[in-house]
Amino acid sequence: MKILLVDDEVELVSAMAERLSLRGMDADWTDSGEKALAMAKTCRYDLAVLDMKMPKLSGLELKHKLTTLCPDMKFIFLSGHGSESDFKAGCAEATCYLIKPVRLEELIAKIDEAGR
Amino acid sequence: MNNASPDNREGVRFFGTVSASVSHEVKNVLAVVNEAAGLLEDFTVMAERGMPIDPARLKRAAQSIQGQVRRGDTIIKNMNAFAHSADAPEAGEDHExxxxxxxxxxxxxxxxxxxxxxxxxxxxxxxxxxxxxxxxxxxxxxxxxxxxxxxxxxxxxxxxxxxxxxxxxxxxxxxxxxxxxxxxxxxxxxxxxxxxxxxxxxxxxxxxxxxxxx
CATH class of the missing domain: 3.30.565.10 (Histidine kinase-like ATPase, C-terminal domain)
Incomplete structure (x- = not known):
């Protein structure tokens, strides 16, 4: 399974990708929605892990654009916010919605679930 | 809250808006620290298994944690100053x-x-x-x-x-x-x-x- 991680916190998203890679997972990362769209045009990703709150393109907006490019792509949302409206929107649009800080084991379990 | 004057309600709402934004920043700091600490733990497990670890990778993860602690400290100092702006004595003749x-x-x-x-x-x-x-x-x-x-x-x-x-x-x-x-x-x-x-x-x-x- 090819995974794309997108978060504007570079140190967070790069460390998360490195930790997934150490566990044998194929994960690329980027820090903006625009770059994610460019990457998705040149590489087929099965799943994207998106931060909900990012400058310019939010996680939800990016999800809609990525879905247009790759209709089969699955999504997991991450957020620092635990607001009810974000939670409802995130749950309605993605396989799951995790609140930061995320336990990697939990993220991996959700990735596995999405891949089934 | 229902008895608060419109001025108070707006003030409380503004305080909430800023607090929510700051809490989001703190969450991001914690999330980065969490990943960097997790990475250090991963490297420790690898070292225990006899796998070679590049010291530069360890240093990078440790520096990330230190940098985020500084970032978090600044955010919290600002939040503290903001909170005290609300509980400071009323400005007036004796206080500016x-x-x-x-x-x-x-x-x-x-x-x-x-x-x-x-x-x-x-x-x-x-x-x-x-x-x-x-x-x-x-x-x-x-x-x-x-x-x-x-x-x-x-x-x-x-x-x-x-x-x-x-x-x-x-x-x-x-x-x-x-x-x-x-x-x-x-x-x-x-x-x-x-x-x-x-x-x-x-x-x-x-x-x-x-x-x-x-």
């Missing part, structure tokens, strides 16, 4: 607010708002100025004008806020190269400005001058 310090705090607090809009917010020239308005109200007022300026800006634009002290008050000047900055038109800002005796108007260069009586 340092507007230069208050503007610096406001710029620090609202930088994330700028980042989310992909614009920049910077402090311009600042001269000493005092006011009898409360620090909390001044930050609230600045939030109104800065927020309205952001709403009219495009990605890449830069907003600079300067402060000029005067005998009978002070003027905050908001300028964006190539753009005219308009005052907010909402009722909340109008009521707050009226209460503080503040005026906001765009000058001939397109900069917004917000003048506060001492």
């Amino acid at each position: 607010t340092d507007l230069a310090e208050t503007l610096r705090l406001a710029v620090n607090l609202f930088t994330r708002m700028a980042d989310m809009r992909q614009v920049s917010l910077a402090l311009g020239e600042v001269t000493p100025a005092m006011s009898r308005a409360s620090g909390f109200d001044v930050i609230h007022l600045l939030h109104g004008v800065i927020g309205a300026a952001f709403a009219a800006m495009s990605a890449g634009d830069a907003l600079t806020v300067s402060l000029t002290g005067r005998d009978k008050g002070a003027t905050f000047t908001l300028s964006v190269p190539g753009r005219s900055v308009a005052p907010p038109g909402d009722a909340e800002f109008t009521a707050l400005a009226r209460r503080l005796g503040a005026s906001a108007e765009t000058d001939e260069n397109g900069a917004l001058a917000v003048t506060l009586a001492r």
